Amino acid sequence: MSLVLIAEDEEALLEIFAQVLEDMGHRTLRAQNGEEALLLARTTPPDLVVSDHMMPRRTGVELLRALRADPRLETIPFLLLSAARPGGLEEADAFLSKPVDLDTFEAAVQQVLRSRPVADPREVAMTAGDRTARSGGAAREEMLNWVAHEIKTPLSSARLNAQMLLRKQGERGSADEKKCSEAILRQLDRINVLITSILDATSLSEGKVALQRxxxxxxxxxxxxxxxxxxxxxxxxxxxxxxxxxxxxxxxxxxxxxxxxxxxxxxxxxxxxxxxxxxxxxxxxxxxxxxxxxxxxxxxxxxxxxxxxxxxxxxxxxxxxxxxxxxxxxxxxxxxxxxxxxxxxxxxxxxxxxxxxxxxxxx
Structure with missing residues (x-):
């Protein structure tokens, strides 16, 4: 059993992540902003940090860098979650895009705890080269990342809850209940595809996509x-x-x-x-x-x-x-x-x- 620190400013997502981790047999600490998470980590060093990126008082990447700068905390594995693709995500041990799939999340937690792997290249975006100076384009990108976070965060919560419901129905639910849960998941996935496509289209039109050949x-x-x-x-x-x-x-x-x-x-x-x-x-x-x-x-x-x-x-x-x-x-x-x-x-x-x-x- 491991102690996992969860940093997530959306209470609904914080609760569902904690429930999933506790069902996996882990103990959890919960923080609703980056500063609170850092204080908890310094007080009771966890075995793993699971953190959203866009949070008040410290982003996920800022929390990661603060932990890496502390000799007592620098080796703690870090799983970063985000609706967007923030600069610095490659510094985390693993990265998952929101909305997070339940099985993928559980597998990532187990893998990071076991071996501190390099993040899966299919999940990690190319490091947006090259941190350009802030400009109108950078401000627009920041706005898009904010929009993605504000939409994908409740979407992620809804999807995880639907998957948890479907898992429980697999044990004792009726066929009609399962059918409704599966329909909910399909529609949530359609919303996610639309949001992702809008963000991808905008990034492509602004020349902000680099290939990994x-x-x-x-x-x-x-x-x-x-x-x-x-x-x-x-x-x-x-x-x-x-x-x-x-x-x-x-x-x-x-x-x-x-x-x-x-x-x-x-x-x-x-x-x-x-x-x-x-x-x-x-x-x-x-x-x-x-x-x-x-x-x-x-x-x-x-x-x-x-x-x-x-x-x-x-x-x-x-x-x-x-x-x-x-x-x-x-x-x-x-x-x-x-x-x-x-x-x-x-x-x-x-x-x-x-x-x-x-x-x-x-x-």
Whole structure:
């Protein structure tokens, strides 16, 4: 059993985090601001600190740095939580984005307590290079981070409570109760996707996203993405051709995964009754090309030039969306030095083509 200090200014979230940790067998100390958390840590050194970032009287990162500056407290593991991606998050032992998934939170606590790991690169954002001088852009970013915190904090609380409810219903709840809880989780996840997309779109439009390129075998990566969709949508026939050969490429895997997931999601959503999606990988001397095709309703010619604009969705396409997915996907493709284009005919379906440069240098 470990002693865990929780720093969170939202009382509802503080309570649910404490409940989860105590259910895991740990004792908890609770603080509602950074200064109170620091005082508690100095009085009764904990085995782990779990802290929100945006708090009064000290942010989470400021609390972390104060602990690291104290010889008695500098080795205490630190799990940072935030709706935004604050500068300095890489200094924590691990970082989780709000809203926090219950199983992910429990696993992170166990892992940090066990080994003080480096944070999962899929959770840790790129260190926004480079702490630029405060300006109008920096003030806007601060405002967006505040908005994200104010929306995602109650969202995180609601989602954790829904997951706790669903877990208890798994033991003794009725099928109808479980169905309602699952519906609540789906709608909360839709809200989270919308908020995240708005923040991502704003960061991209302001040039504040940097890629984390790593060399990798792209064909195997593409096979993995398609296989994930086969498991997610077993009633849809996903075909993949051209992925037999090795394709070495330097790319940001999570950003390219976002692009592909968006294209595959749209292909399923707008594929009509065909229930099939074709993915093709091909090479030219300078490019890797991934094409995603559906045989659905297609996009009107008048709408095709605008589908990569923010908040634009093709008229009459059906489905649900916020009109940001293709905008973000196209911007991420350009950030790689590539492009994202579309061809479509009404009644015959659509083909989206992602082109990535084979050299390690992006534009």
């Amino acid at each position: 790593e060399p990798g075998e792209f064909a195997a990566f593409l096979q993995e993405v398609v296989q994930d969709w086969r498991e997610l949508q077993p009633r849809v026939d996903f075909t993949l051709t051209g992925a037999e050969q090795r394709v070495e490429l330097s790319f940001d895997a999570e950003r390219v995964r976002y692009i592909l997931n968006n294209l595959l999601s749209n292909a399923v959503k707008y594929g009509g009754e065909a229930r099939r999606v074709g993915v093709t990988l091909s090479l030219t001397p300078g490019l890797v090309i991934v094409q995603v095709r559906d045989w659905g309703v297609g996009i009107p010619a008048s709408e095709l030039p605008n589908i990569f604009d923010r908040f634009r969705r093709a008229d009459g396409a059906g489905g649900h969306g916020h009109g940001l997915g293709l905008y973000i996907a196209a911007a991420l493709a350009r950030l790689h030095g590539g492009s994202l284009t579309a061809q479509s005919m009404l009644g015959e379906g659509s083909t989206f083509s992602l082109r990535l440069p084979r050299s390690s240098q992006g534009a």
